[in-house]
Amino acid sequence: MTGAADLMQTSLEQAIPSPCVRNCCLDTNDVCLGCFRALEEITGWHQADPLQRRQILQNAQQRRSAYERRFRTPVNPQ
Numbered sequence: 001m002t003g004a005a006d007l008m009q010t011s012l013e014q015a016i017p018s019p020c021v022r023n024c025c026l027d028t029n030d031v032c033l034g035c036f037r038a039l040e041e042i043t044g045w046h047q048a049d050p051l052q053r054r055q056i057l058q059n060a061q062q063r064r065s066a067y068e069r070r071f072r073t074p075v076n077p078q
Contacts, residue, residue: 016053018045019060036060036067036075 020042023034030039037045041056048056068074 016050016057019057031063033067036063 019035019037021034025033026039027033031037032039032042035042037056037060041048041059045053045056064075
């Protein structure tokens with residue numbers, strides 16, 4: 001990729017920002033209790049394409065919802 005293609009790829013990547021809330025604390029399953037991403041998802045975020053990023057965000061939302069149901073504690077959205 002060169003020129004316009006590079007700019008388009010960069011724009012796509014920037015369109016899906018990291019869900020990191022700078023409140024990192026991994027649970028016993030290596031899931032961050034700040035953004036609810038798994039450790040592998042956190043470390044692979046910058047290499048992930050937009051489709052993979054959307055999947056990571058969906059997985060994180062499901063984990064957040066499960067956490068809130070389990071502990072009956074809403075987690076502040078970013």
